[in-house]
Amino acid sequence: YRKSNFFKFFFDNFEQLGLKKLIATAFCEKSCGVVAEVSQDSKHYRRLKGDGDFRSDECIGYLKQADIVVTNPPFSLFREYVAQLIEYNKSFLIIGSKNAITYKEIFPLIKNNQMWLGSAFNRGNALFKVSKDNLRDYANGVYDAESGLVKFRNVGWYTNLDFQARREELILYKKYYGNEEEYPKYDNYDAINVDKTADIPCDYFEKMGVPITYLNKHNPEQFTLEDIIRPRINGKQIYRRLIIKRR
Numbered sequence: 001y002r003k004s005n006f007f008k009f010f011f012d013n014f015e016q017l018g019l020k021k022l023i024a025t026a027f028c029e030k031s032c033g034v035v036a037e038v039s040q041d042s043k044h045y046r047r048l049k050g051d052g053d054f055r056s057d058e059c060i061g062y063l064k065q066a067d068i069v070v071t072n073p074p075f076s077l078f079r080e081y082v083a084q085l086i087e088y089n090k091s092f093l094i095i096g097s098k099n100a101i102t103y104k105e106i107f108p109l110i111k112n113n114q115m116w117l118g119s120a121f122n123r124g125n126a127l128f129k130v131s132k133d134n135l136r137d138y139a140n141g142v143y144d145a146e147s148g149l150v151k152f153r154n155v156g157w158y159t160n161l162d163f164q165a166r167r168e169e170l171i172l173y174k175k176y177y178g179n180e181e182e183y184p185k186y187d188n189y190d191a192i193n194v195d196k197t198a199d200i201p202c203d204y205f206e207k208m209g210v211p212i213t214y215l216n217k218h219n220p221e222q223f224t225l226e227d228i229i230r231p232r233i234n235g236k237q238i239y240r241r242l243i244i245k246r247r
Contacts, residue, residue: 005129006070011038023062027052035062054081063088068161070094079105082158086114093118093159095126100158101212102228102240110215111225117215118157119165126155156216169222172202183208186231191243193233209241222247 007024014022022038025048033052037044050056054063054073063069063084069092073081078096083105085092092115100106101117109115127149135143143150176183176192183192183201191207194200197214209231218225227243 006072007036010070014038015040021065023066025052025054025059025062027054033059054084060084060088063090066090068092075100079103082106082109082115091161093157093161095155096158098154098156098212101215107228111227113220115158115160116166116218116220118159118161119163120156120216126152128152167219167221169219170197170200170217172200174199174201176201176204184233186229186233187235188232189227189229189243191231191241193231193238193241205246207243207245209243212240212242214242214244218244 004024004026007022010017010019010022020039022036024036026034026036028034028051031051033048033050035046035048035052048058050058052059054060054077067090069085069090072095075097078100081094082096085094086109101110106115127147129148130143130150132148138150141151179201182199183194183204185192186209189207189209191209192204194208194210197210197217200208200210207226209229212228223244223246225242226245229241229243231238231241
């Protein structure tokens with residue numbers, strides 16, 4: 001936890017944020033994990049009985065005390081971690097791979113408004129501190145040796161906390177009727193294809209397929225999420241599309 005910028009942020013801004021309590025657990029594969037408990041009048045740091053795995057009874061006990069969970073869970077266990085948060089009915093703000101949108105365990109939660117994408121990282125870049133022991137060959141411009149930071153573009157925030165930008169309506173200006181050739185229909189699904197979020201037509205109220213990046217702009221009061229598919233156009237498969245429909 002001492003290396004966690006999440007813990008550092010909430011610890012440094014404890015009073016300003018009006019927190020009642022801050023709890024942080026740290027996983028340690030080869031020994032006991034660690035827990036930190038901070039309140040207005042006390043600070044306790046101690047070893048856990050187990051290794052600090054979030055699935056352990058010990059860590060679930062701490063989870064039950066929390067109102068909001070903010071963390072960067074292991075991407076390989078993202079499905080399990082989200083399932084646990086949903087099971088215990090927790091508010092959360094977590095980091096995950098954008099690929100998680102397509103997971104069969106995750107998309108239904110997004111479709112049913114149980115979770116959604118949070119605000120995007122600055123310029124779409126998330127910067128992570130990587131220890132020298134875990135360095136590998138990165139493409140040019142990805143790793144900064146001076147800062148020790150690695151740039152990842154395919155990650156984002158997932159949350160079930162509402163925020164203002166999520167209620168902002170997309171301004172639609174393009175028209176479908178009279179421009180049908182710009183919106184071909186799929187071979188394998190009854191919907192039209194929209195290549196860019198900015199091209200969503202203002203005069204079309206049936207199903208349409210949009211890029212997954214649309215979710216960064218999704219307003220549930222303006223559109224419904226219907227499905228996620230691998231569409232084909234004229235026999236050629238294209239990238240996954242979200243199926244949406246105007247309300």
